Amino acid sequence: MLWAARGCFLLWLLPSILRARASPETRPSSPLCQQSPTKASCKGVGLRKFPKELGQGIKYLELSNNFIQTLSGSNMPGFGQLEYLDVCFNQLEAVSATALAQLPRLRSLLLGSNRLDRNYLANGEAFHLLRNIEVLDLSVNNLESHMASWYISNLTSLRVLDLSGNTMTKLLAGTFRNSPRLRQLDLSNNYIMEIQKGAFEPLEELEVLNLALNSLHCVSGFSLTQLRVLNLSHNALELFSSEEEGAEPYLLRVLDLSHNRLLSFPELPRAHDLTHLNLSNNLISSLLPGSAHPREFVLLYKEMQRFNRTVRPVAALTHVADLDLSNNRLELFPFSFFQSLGSLHSLSLARNCLQDVARESASNGTELSVRWLDLQSNALRVLPRWFFNSLPHLESMDLSSNSLQPCESQGSDQGRDLGGDSHTSAPGDTCTPFYNVPHLKHLSLSKNNISRLQPHAFNRTPLLSLDLSGNRDLSMPMGALGGLELSLQELSLRDNQMDEGQAALPCLGTLRVLDLSGNHLSLLPTGLSCSPLESLDIQNNHLQSLGTAGSWSHSLRAVLVAGNPWSCCSLGWLDTLRAAGVAVPDLPQARCVFQEHGRNISARITNTPHWICPQPEGAASLALLVALMSLSLLTAWAFCLLRKGRKAPGCVGLGSNRVGVFQPHPKGKGPAEERPADSITQV
Numbered sequence: 001m002l003w004a005a006r007g008c009f010l011l012w013l014l015p016s017i018l019r020a021r022a023s024p025e026t027r028p029s030s031p032l033c034q035q036s037p038t039k040a041s042c043k044g045v046g047l048r049k050f051p052k053e054l055g056q057g058i059k060y061l062e063l064s065n066n067f068i069q070t071l072s073g074s075n076m077p078g079f080g081q082l083e084y085l086d087v088c089f090n091q092l093e094a095v096s097a098t099a100l101a102q103l104p105r106l107r108s109l110l111l112g113s114n115r116l117d118r119n120y121l122a123n124g125e126a127f128h129l130l131r132n133i134e135v136l137d138l139s140v141n142n143l144e145s146h147m148a149s150w151y152i153s154n155l156t157s158l159r160v161l162d163l164s165g166n167t168m169t170k171l172l173a174g175t176f177r178n179s180p181r182l183r184q185l186d187l188s189n190n191y192i193m194e195i196q197k198g199a200f201e202p203l204e205e206l207e208v209l210n211l212a213l214n215s216l217h218c219v220s221g222f223s224l225t226q227l228r229v230l231n232l233s234h235n236a237l238e239l240f241s242s243e244e245e246g247a248e249p250y251l252l253r254v255l256d257l258s259h260n261r262l263l264s265f266p267e268l269p270r271a272h273d274l275t276h277l278n279l280s281n282n283l284i285s286s287l288l289p290g291s292a293h294p295r296e297f298v299l300l301y302k303e304m305q306r307f308n309r310t311v312r313p314v315a316a317l318t319h320v321a322d323l324d325l326s327n328n329r330l331e332l333f334p335f336s337f338f339q340s341l342g343s344l345h346s347l348s349l350a351r352n353c354l355q356d357v358a359r360e361s362a363s364n365g366t367e368l369s370v371r372w373l374d375l376q377s378n379a380l381r382v383l384p385r386w387f388f389n390s391l392p393h394l395e396s397m398d399l400s401s402n403s404l405q406p407c408e409s410q411g412s413d414q415g416r417d418l419g420g421d422s423h424t425s426a427p428g429d430t431c432t433p434f435y436n437v438p439h440l441k442h443l444s445l446s447k448n449n450i451s452r453l454q455p456h457a458f459n460r461t462p463l464l465s466l467d468l469s470g471n472r473d474l475s476m477p478m479g480a481l482g483g484l485e486l487s488l489q490e491l492s493l494r495d496n497q498m499d500e501g502q503a504a505l506p507c508l509g510t511l512r513v514l515d516l517s518g519n520h521l522s523l524l525p526t527g528l529s530c531s532p533l534e535s536l537d538i539q540n541n542h543l544q545s546l547g548t549a550g551s552w553s554h555s556l557r558a559v560l561v562a563g564n565p566w567s568c569c570s571l572g573w574l575d576t577l578r579a580a581g582v583a584v585p586d587l588p589q590a591r592c593v594f595q596e597h598g599r600n601i602s603a604r605i606t607n608t609p610h611w612i613c614p615q616p617e618g619a620a621s622l623a624l625l626v627a628l629m630s631l632s633l634l635t636a637w638a639f640c641l642l643r644k645g646r647k648a649p650g651c652v653g654l655g656s657n658r659v660g661v662f663q664p665h666p667k668g669k670g671p672a673e674e675r676p677a678d679s680i681t682q683v
Ligand SMILES: *[C@@H]1O[C@H](CO)[C@@H](O)[C@H](O)[C@H]1NC(C)=O
Pocket: 128, 129, 131, 154, 156
């Protein structure tokens, strides 16, 4: 006992001995802080006061998530080296000049989420001493415009300033007068409605400006040519136009105008470097210049006079690679418009009202550089052949939630002739030629109400992934996927309510991922044995058995099986899968059915005792089962061993001594009420 007690003491003493050794000048250290010679972190340790005892040579101090109310102190000896101070998420409301005067080397001061709206006059005066501060976070401090202005009015070295999440309503003209070196300015999440003329003028080095989540209605004469990134998303902008005069090119690369009320494409005649333009969630109904009519605006602006001039707003946008126009009101795919965007890689027109692609003579023979095209959730009924011919680099296309029907092709080599190469889609065209699209690798035709897939519909299109899910009652005859035998790796036929007659797969020699869930299959397609499947989803079908799973299980890693009426008495396939090391992650949810006195009983597969199945020497009765189930854990364990010996599936659930057996709905469909077996009575 004594020995044990001493050992205990020794263990307790050891850390303090070590600590004492580590600080030879026996500096009193705060026990809650983690400390190295130049860094100290006291994050969320319940501090109420600035831990003055740390001191001596600390350069980096983290005090966030505490309850500190004041930074004061006539003596804060030893913080002369401090360069970085984080006091975010405290209750700071008073900062004294004497305290700050003792931090001459401070470069970064993070004070977000405090109460610096209080005592702002006195605090702000103290801030004027922070001559060398480069990074200042004053976010979420309930600061109004004039308070923010006062705080930064003498910080001439500022490079990075965060004023987000305050209550500023306007930007005053003189706010940044003394911060000419500012590079990054975050003003997001305020209530800014007005930017006074010249407010940004002193900021000649500004590169990143975030004005997202404010209340701006109009930006005209935008002239910050030095900006690289401008975020104006989530405002109420109806108009965005850049300065008309001036020859200086803009350096803007990223412009986010998403979630506004723009009616037309922004005017950016000199933004030659723009690569990323986000116009999603606006009200743009046409991309043709000057198309927005003044009466469509909520407010009136003098800039509207310019609208009936023909400007080419995109003439300069030769570097735009990424254009997001999703969630707008476009009805036509404006081909010639995108033609002037020579570097466009990624284009989203998802969730517009596209019914057709514009058939302008100008688009004859022109090509777009687009590789990734999102047209989901529109009202497209047909895409003509010329459309694909004009997108020779197309690799990925999302056409889900439209009404497109794939055309038939003649298989092998003749595909190109069908569907025509004409530049207009004939009025009678009802189908879209998805064959012979030379670089298309990923295609989604989910939810297109496709009723029948025609033979060789994707012939000579080197698809790696194809999504045909959500096409209720889709019929896919043998040969429909002909031509994809040596390319297709992922296929989804999910939620199509297909029976085995409608889901004929050819021999897909490279298929790795297959989703067949949500159908009416009682047999798997025979073609499967050709495929080196790694992942298979067959949930929610009518399968009773997988027969000889061995033929394709050698490459399989995971299979999902729940929601099928598996037969409890032919679960040999499960053994085969397990022997092959295949994961069945949803096995606990899977159920099987057995017959008892002419009725179908459903049980969890993991808990199904093997003796419910008819055996040559006479079937074990359910009464015996009930008796057995009430035996001790030892008996259960013994059975477990016995079953293991016979390679019967899963003993996993028996430890709980409860078997989930329940009565199926009449006809074996619909929800069944679960009843534990140990409470089951003879049925
Ligand atoms: C602002 O800074 C300048 C020097 O950078 C100094 O002369 C002036 O007194 C400061 N103003 C205030 C109000 O502290």
